Amino acid sequence: MTGTGDPTSDDGALDAAFAETVRRTGASIGALYLLAPDQRLLCLDVLCGVPIEFAAPWARVPLASPAPVADAVREDRLVWVGSQDEMVRSYPRTAVVLPYPLALVAAPVTGVRPRGALLLMWPATRPPCMTQRERGNITSSCRRLARLLEEAAERTGSPARREQPRVVTVAADRRSAITDPAVADFVERLPGGSCALDLEGRFTYVSSGACELLGCEEGRLLGTQPWQSLRWLDDPTYEDGYRAALISREPVSFTARRPPDQWLDIHLYPDASGISVRIIPTGGPAPPSPAPRRSTRTATPARGGQLYQLTHLAAALTEVVGVQDVVDLVADQIMPAYGAQGLVMSTADAGRLRITGHRGYAADTIRRLDGLPLDTAFTPARP
CATH class of the missing domain: 3.30.450.20 (PAS domain)
Incomplete structure (x- = not known):
């Protein structure tokens, strides 16, 4: 059933339930992911505890990727990572993006069907194991979030897909500013x-x-x-x-x-x-580590989040063995993040482009593209 419900009202109820979950569990960072319509991608929908740009490397998570939120949805189970060492062992790619001491849990948000995943993070100072009470609180919170999402879908057809996640505040800061x-x-x-x-x-x-x-x-x-x-x-x-x-x-x-x-x-x-x-x-002499290089260049330096995205991709590529592995990696984990529908990988050989792998193109199209001159204007986007 579709209707004319107010998406803003639905967002408010969802945000309140999400914020209450983060507050009740004592998490320092929280994120709610929703499944994309094609069921291949988890998209960050609500965030608290960190700025949006910090979440850029993990704002869109392919369901096929080896990541805690993807495993939680794919396997319909709660995923607990109690330390950075455990993160390195179980999720090395995620450890590259989050190289900090912390603990996290990813839990599926499932009602009549899978809706997404809830991600919560704590400082590493918390106990390394979850209690049964904590598990129960998180599971019941996920059921509540799923119910709100399904009620919103019944009223409006489907949850709105946003270009940017919403950032919510867990609790208003009751401490006064320095005015005294x-x-x-x-x-x-x-x-x-x-x-x-x-x-x-x-x-x-x-x-x-x-x-x-x-x-x-x-x-x-x-x-x-x-x-x-x-x-x-x-x-x-x-x-x-x-x-x-x-x-x-x-x-x-x-x-x-x-x-x-x-x-x-x-x-x-x-x-x-x-x-x-x-x-x-600094009271003593200059430290032995060199200062950041000063340069006259006008190009904007890479932000930390951009560097983490590159290292995440590099970590994924270290696991590939052959050309087909690279094609599969890009097709399954990078294409969905950019909404791409087709992929062609080519190498230059004797002045021509030889196709080494592809995804999403018909065989006759690939035959027409294979072996084109390097200076051709004929591309996969304009076959």
């Missing part, structure tokens, strides 16, 4: 500098000491991400420090150089609402 003069004075008296970042990595507070050490006025920092407003922090190494703190929920420290020669120790202290930052001038 006594509190502000306390922070200002601390040596070095103090900052606060929200879950998106944006400055929400900067002390005068931090402004002095960072060499930038408060007004130019507030509302920006450090790697946007401070060019010398625009390096994947520093961004990954923030990423590690946010995902692992453990303190992270690194040393950065503010040009020309000011070395700073930067300490990140994360929790569910954001990250507190302490900045202290």
